[in-house]
Amino acid sequence: MTSRRPPSPPHPAGQLYIGLMSGTSLDGVDGVLGSFSDDPGKPVQTLAHAHIPFTQTLRRDLMALQTPGANEIDREAQLANVLAERYAECVSGLLDKAGVVAGRVQAVGVHGQTIRHRPELGYTRQTNNPSLLAELCGIDVVADFRSRDIAAGGQGAPLVPAFHQAVFGSDRDCRVVANIGGIANITVLTPDAADASGHTIGYDTGPGNVLMDLWIGRHRNQAYDAGGAWAASGTLIPDLLERLSSEPYFAKAPPKSTGRDLFHEDWLCGHLAGAAGLRPEDVQRTLCELTASSLASAIRRSAPEARAVFICGGGAFNDFLMQRIQGALDDAGMRVTVSTTGSLGMAPDCVESLAFAWLARQFIERRPGNLPAVTGAQGSRVLGALYPA
Incomplete structure (x- = not known):
């Protein structure tokens, strides 16, 4: 071949x-x-x-x-x-x-x-x-x-932070690169990270697209929520978001990594147990918020001085998710802009x-x-x- x-x-x-x-x-x-x-x-x-x-x-x-x-x-x-x-x-x-x-x-x-x-x-x-x-x-x-x-x-x-450091590091400002695939991870690049690897922070923050993909696959037989349109049509369920966010992994200190071994269908169904009558699109909206809020929370804890967040991976093409990440960071009081790695000269899907x-x-x-x-x-x-x- x-x-x-x-x-x-x-x-x-x-x-x-x-x-x-x-x-x-x-x-x-x-x-x-x-x-x-x-x-x-x-x-x-x-x-x-x-x-x-x-x-x-x-x-x-x-x-x-x-x-x-x-x-x-x-x-x-x-x-x-x-x-x-x-x-x-x-x-x-x-x-x-x-x-x-x-x-x-x-x-x-x-x-x-x-x-x-x-x-x-x-x-x-x-x-x-x-x-x-x-x-x-x-x-x-x-x-x-x-x-x-x-x-x-x-x-x-995660292994990608070493690459992020090599190609995206800046000697002028602190920036965050967030890779949102099935699982989301962040790399915090401080101005001196290019010369001191110990200053680079990186870890999996929690679910990226994995739960949203699972949910839309079950209810609409689609592989993913294109542009986040289905999530955008729903209404946030605060109680469900609180239950999902209580997962101990989110509070665990890095180094840490995760995957489908934790964030899978049974995990989600366990949190939905006893919550009858929920509209599927409202659950999707809440799962989108879980990804955005857990990512924003990790950035606030690990990079409070950051002024720019660059998203790559499939999540970069979810317009509603991108909006909610910006909104969650705004709600946390951070003055930070959210864009894709395309603004750094590298397509987010590459x-x-x-x-x-x-x-x-x-x-x-x-x-x-x-x-x-x-x-x-x-x-x-x-x-x-x-x-x-």
């Missing part, structure tokens, strides 16, 4: 890496081909972006792996092969779009599909078959980025994939990929494992 198209006119100088990401939302594979350099003025340029959606069957089968079930080993192994084929399709699409042959790419960094994240038990599990991916695309593959950080006593997540391309480069050059102050690891570690082409 490699591209044999001759290269188009010269691309920007730099090393070429591909990053692949399939996240908690289970909507498909996002891939980016990036050109990396050590120029602090422009460390990365996006050459191509591609998205390969999951079929309903694949999404259903991956969702089923999120909880224990029969014949898990066989089911996971077969799904890993299917995922590798989707990843290879995405790689091929990127090469074709950019007019680049596989031999020009240093490596593919692939996160895999998280089905368990239990750092408190000493493990994390991302379904993947990087050997098959290397065979299919003819490019070295770097995978399994989280395990080494967990082995060093860390959470193994950031996380580029982070795994960057992590692959860190591995190939034997540079650390984690921030111990973020993950809680005992020290800096080179993350990942190599699967040669």
Whole structure:
């Protein structure tokens, strides 16, 4: 599945890496081909972006792996092969779009599909078959980025703050980068963070789109709430928001990370128990507010001096959620502007994939990929494992 198209006119100088990401939302594979350099003025340029959606069957089968079930080993192994084929399709699409042959790419960094994240038990599990991916695309593959950080006593997540620090840090002001996928996380970048990694704060704040996607899927058979229109049509349920916000995770001090292991359907249904007669759109409105308020609360606690918040991930395209984040920060008395990473020159749907391309480069050059102050690891570690082409 490699591209044999001759290269188009010269691309920007730099090393070429591909990053692949399939996240908690289970909507498909996002891939980016990036050109990396050590120029602090422009460390990365996006050459191509591609998205390969999951079929309903694949999404259903991956969702089923999120909880224990029969014949898990066989089911996971077969799904890993299917995922590798989707990843290879995405790689091929990127090469074709950019007019680049596989031999020009240093490596593919692939996160895999998280089905368990239990750092408190000493493990994390991302379904993947990087050997098959290397065979299919003819490019070295770097995978399994989280395990080494967990082995060093860390959470193994979030990993994107190290990338945020490398490309979004400012020597003039404190800024926050918020990645809103299925789960939301923040990176607080202080002016001295570029030279002192200990000053970078990052952690998962709680649910991003995961509960909203679950709820609209159940009631309207839609994968996500486009633009937040359905949530905007509802009315906030204050009592429900209070119950949801009482989850101990929100008050837990970082380092911390979370996922579907906590914020899942049974968790939501437990808080809805005994609350008969609620309109579904009002619940959706309240779930949107939970994401916005938990994110704003984390920013207020960890970055009270911040003056700008930059959103990336799928949540950046939810107009109503973006409004509610701004509103929650305003209500907290913070004078801060909310925009997407597009205002920093990087499309919000490319950031996380580029982070795994960057992590692959860190591995190939034997540079650390984690921030111990973020993950809680005992020290800096080179993350990942190599699967040669």
